[in-house]
Each structure stands twice: as C-alpha cells, then as structure tokens.
Amino acid sequence: MTSQRRLRPGWLAIVMLILLSCNLGKNTAATPINEQGPLYTAAALTVEAAYTQTAAQSAPISTPTVTSAPEGTNQSKERCNQIKFISDVTIPDGTRMTPGNEFIKTWQLQNSGSCAWKSGYALIFDHGDQMDGNQEVQFTSGEVRPGESVEISVRLTAPDDEGTYQGHWKLRSDTGEIFGLGDEAETAFWVEIRVTTMGTGDPNEGVLLVSGSMEFGSVVATGDFDEGIFAPEYENGDISLNPTSKKLEPKNGALLYLWGASPPTFSDCTQAALSSSTISVSTNLVGKYICYRTNLGRPGMLYITQYNGSTFVFDFVTWKKP
Numbered sequence: 001m002t003s004q005r006r007l008r009p010g011w012l013a014i015v016m017l018i019l020l021s022c023n024l025g026k027n028t029a030a031t032p033i034n035e036q037g038p039l040y041t042a043a044a045l046t047v048e049a050a051y052t053q054t055a056a057q058s059a060p061i062s063t064p065t066v067t068s069a070p071e072g073t074n075q076s077k078e079r080c081n082q083i084k085f086i087s088d089v090t091i092p093d094g095t096r097m098t099p100g101n102e103f104i105k106t107w108q109l110q111n112s113g114s115c116a117w118k119s120g121y122a123l124i125f126d127h128g129d130q131m132d133g134n135q136e137v138q139f140t141s142g143e144v145r146p147g148e149s150v151e152i153s154v155r156l157t158a159p160d161d162e163g164t165y166q167g168h169w170k171l172r173s174d175t176g177e178i179f180g181l182g183d184e185a186e187t188a189f190w191v192e193i194r195v196t197t198m199g200t201g202d203p204n205e206g207v208l209l210v211s212g213s214m215e216f217g218s219v220v221a222t223g224d225f226d227e228g229i230f231a232p233e234y235e236n237g238d239i240s241l242n243p244t245s246k247k248l249e250p251k252n253g254a255l256l257y258l259w260g261a262s263p264p265t266f267s268d269c270t271q272a273a274l275s276s277s278t279i280s281v282s283t284n285l286v287g288k289y290i291c292y293r294t295n296l297g298r299p300g301m302l303y304i305t306q307y308n309g310s311t312f313v314f315d316f317v318t319w320k321k322p
Contacts, residue, residue, distance in 0.1 A: 120174025
C-alpha cells in the first residue's frame with residue numbers, strides 16, 4: 001500500500017499567510033498625487049487653501065508711515081544769515097525809465113538772522129536782468145546787528161530796448177554764504193523797471209528819470225527828482241508834502257509851476273514862470289501837470305494820478321539838460 005503525505009491544517013495556514021503577504025506588498029505601492037482619485041484631490045486643495053488663508057491672516061500688513069512733529073514743537077531753525085524786506089526806498093516796481101537811463105536802486109532790508117552783517121558782507125547779483133550793475137557791492141563798513149535795518153543801493157542803467165526788466169539780488173556773507181528772504185533764506189529781492197520812450201519831450205535833450213507812481217504817506221515826506229528818492233525828511237529833496245497843511249512845498253532852491261491838464265513839453269517847462277510858491281494839494285489836482293526845476297537846476301514835470309487825503313501819487317520826468 002502506497003503512503004501519501006498530506007499537509008496538516010496548521011502548516012497550510014502558514015503557507016497561505018506567506019503567499020498573501022507577498023502579494024499585498026506588491027499591490028500597496030504609493031500612487032502619485034496626480035493619479036489619485038478626485039475625492040483625495042479635492043480634500044488636499046481644501047487643506048492647502050485653508051493653510052494659505054490662515055498664513056495670510058497671520059502675516060504682518062505693510063502700511064505707509066506718517067511722521068508728524070510732536071505738538072508744540074517748533075521745527076523752524078534760527079538762521080545765522082537771513083533777510084526781511086522792509087521797503088523800496090527808490091524805484092518801486094514798475095517804475096518807467098527811458099532807454100539808457102542811469103539810476104540808483106535802494107532797498108531797506110532788516111537783518112532777521114542771528115549773525116551781524118559786517119564789512120565783509122556784500123550785495124550780489126543773483127539772476128535776471130543785471131542792467132549794467134556791478135556783480136557785487138559792499139554795502140556797509142560797520143556792523144548791522146540782528147534786528148537792525150540798513151539801506152542797500154546799487155547803480156544801474158536801463159536797457160536800450162523797450163520792455164519790462166527785473167533783476168534779482170541777494171546778500172553774501174564774509175564766509176561766502178549766499179542768502180536772501182523767507183524762512184529758508186532762499187528768495188531774492190529785486191528791482192523791476194519798464195523801459196519806454198514816453199515823456200521824452202525833446203529827444204535831443206534826453207531824460208534822466210521817468211518814474212512810476214510814488215506815494216507820500218501820512219507823515220511829512222520829501223522827494224528828490226534828481227535821484228528818484230522819496231523818504232521822510234530827506235535832506236537833499238526838491239519838494240515836501242505836509243499832510244497837515246496839504247501843501248506841496250519846494251525845498252533847497254527847487255521851483256514849481258502848476259501847468260494844467262495838458263502835458264507840457266521840455267520847452268514848456270524850461271520857459272514856465274517857475275517860483276518857490278507852494279501848491280495846494282486836493283482832489284482837484286488829480287489829472288494835472290506841474291513843471292519844476294530841481295535843486296540841481298534840471299527841468300522836469302510831474303503828473304498827479306491820485307490823492308486820497310494822505311497819499312499823493314504821481315509820475316515824473318526829469319530831463320538831463322537845464
């Protein structure tokens with residue numbers, strides 16, 4: 001009788017487990033994300049979106065920074081060199097000049113800085129129309145302390161062509177610093193003239209000065225028709241206007257004559273019956289011409305444009321030759 005070997009149930013179970021484990025090892029290899037099912041993909045994207053949103057909410061936000069000065073803080077700095085404009089002593093803006101006319105421009109300026117202006121300081125041309133003026137002019141041989149004012153002048157010549165001309169000027173310190181007006185001490189002060197041939201009278205005689213409106217204030221004022229200087233109590237003036245007496249009075253040997261409403265010529269004013277008599281100033285004088293002879297012997301005329309009780313405004317022409 002032939003004998004047959006049979007596997008016992010226990011061993012059969014062990015073999016089956018070994019085979020099954022090998023098969024399972026082959027079937028459980030990782031599958032790439034892009035080959036996985038739509039449910040996994042949707043879930044992964046949801047998680048990623050949630051993470052991104054959370055990160056964005058927790059990230060710092062960059063915003064512009066606004067810097068403001070603390071309350072009560074004065075940011076302006078005291079400057080060593082700075083100017084405050086006070087007035088045009090001569091040649092107000094818009095003054096009319098004839099071609100080639102020589103004149104002196106004078107400004108009254110205040111030292112609004114903390115340093116004194118000494119002899120090393122100078123008036124300098126900055127930009128615009130120089131009008132034959134010097135590039136620099138020393139304006140003091142002493143000292144102009146902070147808070148004090150000084151009159152600064154420069155001699156100029158009107159250009160030959162008609163038109164409006166403006167020259168801008170500044171100051172320069174003894175250390176070479178250039179400065180002007182304003183909080184930053186950067187703004188220049190200027191002279192402005194209008195060159196015209198109007199009022200030349202006899203062209204062969206030429207004109208010394210044709211001025212725009214000049215105002216006499218509420219105090220006794222004096223006018224010099226040779227230099228175009230109008231200031232209170234000016235010693236070398238040709239006329240004075242007293243607001244109390246309302247009289248226009250010749251000074252220092254100057255002479256006047258009320259001509260009338262029509263403009264006089266050069267010959268008219270040289271032949272007029274000039275005298276040292278005063279002329280009453282009223283609104284009736286507006287629109288009238290006055291012939292004069294200056295204390296230097298030059299003839300001229302003025303035209304009254306305005307009078308309001310305290311201010312006397314006029315244009316004037318002074319000829320070169322007597």
